[in-house]
Structures are given as structure tokens and as C-alpha cells.
Amino acid sequence: MKIQAAVLRAGDQPYSIESLDLAGPGPGEVLVRIVGAGMCHTDMVPRAAEFAALAPLPMVTGHEGAGVVEAIGPGVCGIAVGDHVVLSFDSCGTCASCRGGHPAYCDTFLPRNLSGRSLDGSSPATDAAGKPVGARWFGQSSFATRAIATPRNAVVVDRSLPLELLGPLGCGVQTGAGSVLLVLRVHAGSSIAVYGAGAVGLSAVMAARVAGATTIVAVDLHPARLELARQLGATHTIDGKAPDVAQQILALSGGGLDYAFDTTGIPAVIAGAVTALRPLGVCGLVGVRGADLVLPPLSLELGRTLVGILEGDSVPQRFIPQLIALWQQGRFPFDRLIGKFPLAEIDEAERASLAGEVVKPVLLPGS
Ligand SMILES: [Zn+2]
Ligand SMILES: [Zn+2]
Numbered sequence: 001m002k003i004q005a006a007v008l009r010a011g012d013q014p015y016s017i018e019s020l021d022l023a024g025p026g027p028g029e030v031l032v033r034i035v036g037a038g039m040c041h042t043d044m045v046p047r048a049a050e051f052a053a054l055a056p057l058p059m060v061t062g063h064e065g066a067g068v069v070e071a072i073g074p075g076v077c078g079i080a081v082g083d084h085v086v087l088s089f090d091s092c093g094t095c096a097s098c099r100g101g102h103p104a105y106c107d108t109f110l111p112r113n114l115s116g117r118s119l120d121g122s123s124p125a126t127d128a129a130g131k132p133v134g135a136r137w138f139g140q141s142s143f144a145t146r147a148i149a150t151p152r153n154a155v156v157v158d159r160s161l162p163l164e165l166l167g168p169l170g171c172g173v174q175t176g177a178g179s180v181l182l183v184l185r186v187h188a189g190s191s192i193a194v195y196g197a198g199a200v201g202l203s204a205v206m207a208a209r210v211a212g213a214t215t216i217v218a219v220d221l222h223p224a225r226l227e228l229a230r231q232l233g234a235t236h237t238i239d240g241k242a243p244d245v246a247q248q249i250l251a252l253s254g255g256g257l258d259y260a261f262d263t264t265g266i267p268a269v270i271a272g273a274v275t276a277l278r279p280l281g282v283c284g285l286v287g288v289r290g291a292d293l294v295l296p297p298l299s300l301e302l303g304r305t306l307v308g309i310l311e312g313d314s315v316p317q318r319f320i321p322q323l324i325a326l327w328q329q330g331r332f333p334f335d336r337l338i339g340k341f342p343l344a345e346i347d348e349a350e351r352a353s354l355a356g357e358v359v360k361p362v363l364l365p366g367s
Contacts, residue, residue: 004365005125005144006346007133009058011047014347015143020060020133022146023124025073029148032085036164036340037142038064039349039361040172040199045114045288046137059116059134060125062363063089065142066167069154078151084163085154088170088316089113090139093152103152104311113138124148142167143346145365155320165335168199168360169320171311173334176203176263177323178312179284181211184259188212191253195240195273196263197225199337199360200286202232204261206332209233215253219245219269222356232333240269249276256281265289274299274306284309338362 003022006015025031043062046055065087069079079085090112091103098106106112108119116134117123125135135141139153157166176199180186192208194201197220208216209232217236218229226237238248250256256278262270265287274283274295279302286309300306312319326332339358341349349361 001146003125003144003146004343005060005133005135005141006062006343006363007058007060007127008046011049011057017344018127020125020127020135020144022135022148025071025076025148026124027074028076029073029150030069030076030079030154031071032065032067032087032140032147032149032154033070034065034067034142034145034147034365036066036167037062037363037365038168038170038172038338039353039363040064041287042171044350046116051114054110055114055116056134058127059137060141060144061116061137062143063087063113063138063140064167064170064172065140065147065149066163066170067142067147068163070146076151079154079156083156084159084161085149085156086166086170086316086320087140087142087147087149088153088155088174088320089311090150090153101315102313103315104313109310116141138171143343143363143365153316155316157321157324161324164340164362164364165338166324167362168334168338169323170316172199172360173203173323174314174316174319175286175309175312176200177207177332178314178319179261179286179309180204180207182319183307183309183313184261184282184284186211186213186259189214190258191215192259192261193217193219193249193257193273193276194229194234194261194263195219195269197222197229198263201261201263202229202337202359203334204263205229205233206334210326210331215257217249217252217257225356225359228336228359232336246272246276253278258282260284263287267291267293271295271299274304277304279303281305282307286310340364
């Protein structure tokens with residue numbers, strides 16, 4: 001069938017909106033009509049030359065899709081035509097990590113999610129010239145009117161929910177919230193600093209409030225994001241440009257925080273975050289780090305832990321419904337992060353995201 005998709009053809013070029021041919025769902029696959037798709041910084045990874053071998057262009061990115069199941073392939077069970085689904089990352093279901101309830105650490109996470117291809121290297125989409133275009137980014141490629149997914153990365157949700165808002169739950173929001181609730185296990189009365197108040201960091205701030213943390217420090221460069229962090233639960237905000245961020249945190253916390261959560265990937269910020277932990281404190285890291293991490297002596301010796309996290313270590317089928325329930329109760333207002341754009345305005349969405357003007361763009365392929 002014909003679909004409209006935002007195709008990334010070169011790392012330094014705008015997206016091109018093209019009509020592609022998409023094959024119907026094969027064995028174990030489902031076809032989803034995309035209603036909304038969040039934009040995450042990972043969608044910009046294929047723009048970087050160093051990822052060309054793993055994630056070859058041309059490709060359709062987008063990995064926070066939400067939509068309606070239109071067709072199912074042979075052998076699919078547990079999901080039906082007409083179901084409303086939130087698309088998340090893909091995993092195999094049979095490796096040790098998947099069987100242990102940690103699908104984000106699936107043995108085949110990288111080829112399934114970051115190659116833009118199926119595991120056998122194929123893609124269900126071709127362009128007007130008949131050339132293949134990667135269309136399995138995170139098992140979905142949702143910057144398009146339709147996408148192929150699987151029951152493992154499609155979470156069925158109630159049909160009464162506003163589907164166009166739910167896509168970001170599939171990656172950025174679950175990454176921030178899962179890191180706080182499932183990995184760090186922030187507890188009532190505890191303290192945490194969140195470095196970077198983008199979609200992942202602000203989701204962490206909201207989750208820390210849900211968990212009952214009584215000191216929640218947000219650190220960011222954008223005043224507007226710090227203001228939003230305050231509205232979403234931060235008890236303190238710090239300008240990330242300040243030369244003494246760690247000292248400010250040590251002073252306001254009386255000697256260090258229980259938890260830190262870094263979304264910046266900047267080694268100096270991470271080193272400062274560890275410095276501002278109390279003994280036995282835990283620092284979680286997400287995002288792609290661009291350089292080696294160097295820590296001062298005695299950073300970890302006092303029982304401190306540094307842990308790298310993917311996708312909040314969540315099981316999407318279990319965690320996304322929990323986040324929706326929290327949202328329905330008004331305790332997790334992730335919709336406040338969202339700015340909507342028609343799919344044709346994807347370049348403007350990317351620019352606004354990079355400029356810090358919109359925390360979480362959501363592309364609407366149907367408008
Ligand atoms: Zn697996
Ligand atoms: Zn993502």
C-alpha cells in the first residue's frame with residue numbers, strides 16, 4: 001500500500017515527505033495507522049556519520065508512535081484489528097534479559113531498534129524508484145501514515161483515551177519515569193537531582209513527585225524549562241551554566257542527595273552529579289555519551305553506584321498502562337510537555353525541539 005512518510009536521506013538535509021510503498025504485515029507483524037508520533041533526540045542519531053554503519057540512510061525514523069491496528073499478519077495473537085496501541089521499543093522475548101523481565105537489555109536491542117531494518121536486514125518499504133527505505137526504526141518507523149510493528153512493541157490501550165497524546169509514553173516518558181520508579185526506586189522522603197529538563201528529565205521530575213521525593217532539584221540551561229520543572233514538581237531549580245552546581249546542591253541538601261539522574265550525557269555534568277551524592281547515593285545515566293567519563297578519586301568509594309539505563313528498564317506492556325493510570329488521576333501530567341505539528345512540518349518540529357522551545361514535539365501524520 002502507499003503511505004506518506006518523512007524520509008531522512010542525508011544526515012545534513014531536511015526530511016523529505018515522500019510517498020512510499022509499504023508491504024502488508026508479515027508473519028508475527030501488525031499494520032498500524034499512526035495517529036501521533038513523538039519526536040525523541042534518538043531520532044536524530046541517524047544524522048550522525050558515525051552511526052551510518054549501524055543505521056544506514058535512507059530511513060524513516062520515529063519511535064513514539066500511537067495509532068490503530070488496521071491489519072494483522074499470520075500467527076499474531078493478543079492484538080486485533082481496531083485495537084488502539086502505543087508503540088514502544090522492540091525486543092525478542094526469548095533471550096535471558098527478555099525472559100528476566102528486562103527487554104530493554106535484549107541481546108538484539110541494537111539491530112532491532114537502531115538499524116531501521118528487520119533482523120534479516122530487510123525493510124518493508126520502498127521509494128518511488130523501487131529502492132528500499134529503512135522502515136523498522138525501533139520496530140516501527142512512525143513518522144509516517146502507517147507503520148509495521150509487532151505485538152511485542154505494541155501496547156493495547158483503552159479506546160476512550162486521546163490516542164494522539166500517548167506516543168511519547170513509548171520512549172522518552174517511560175525512560176524518565178522508569179529510571180526513577182523502576183531503576184533508582186526513589187522513595188518517599190528522599191532527594192534527587194535531575195540534570196537536563198527535557199522530556200526525559202521532566203518525566204523523571206514528575207515521577208519523583210509521584211514517588212514522594214521531598215527534594216527534587218532540576219538543572220537545565222533554559223529558564224522556561226526550569227519554570228516548567230517547578231510547575232511539575234521540582235522543589236529547587238539551578239541554572240546549569242553556574243560554575244558551582246555541585247556546591248549549590250551540597251549546600252541545599254546538607255551534604256548530598258540520595259539520587260541523581262543525568263539526561264545530558266555530558267561527562268563533566270555526570271562527574272558533578274556523582275560529587276553531589278551522599279554516601280550510598282545512586283546516579284542513573286541515560287542518553288548517548290559522546291566522550292569518556294572521568295570521575296575524581298573517592299567518587300564511588302563511599303558506597304555510591306553509577307548505573308546506565310535504557311528505556312527506564314521497563315516492560316512497556318506493564319509500565320505504560322501504569323503511567324496512563326497516573327495521568328488519569330492528574331498525578332503525571334506528561335501531556336504538558338507536548339507540542340503538536342503536522343507531519344509535513346517535521347523540520348520545524350526538530351528545530352523547535354533542538355532550540356528548547358518545545359519539550360516534546362508530536363507529529364500528526366493525519367493532519
Ligand atoms: Zn531479548
Ligand atoms: Zn527515544
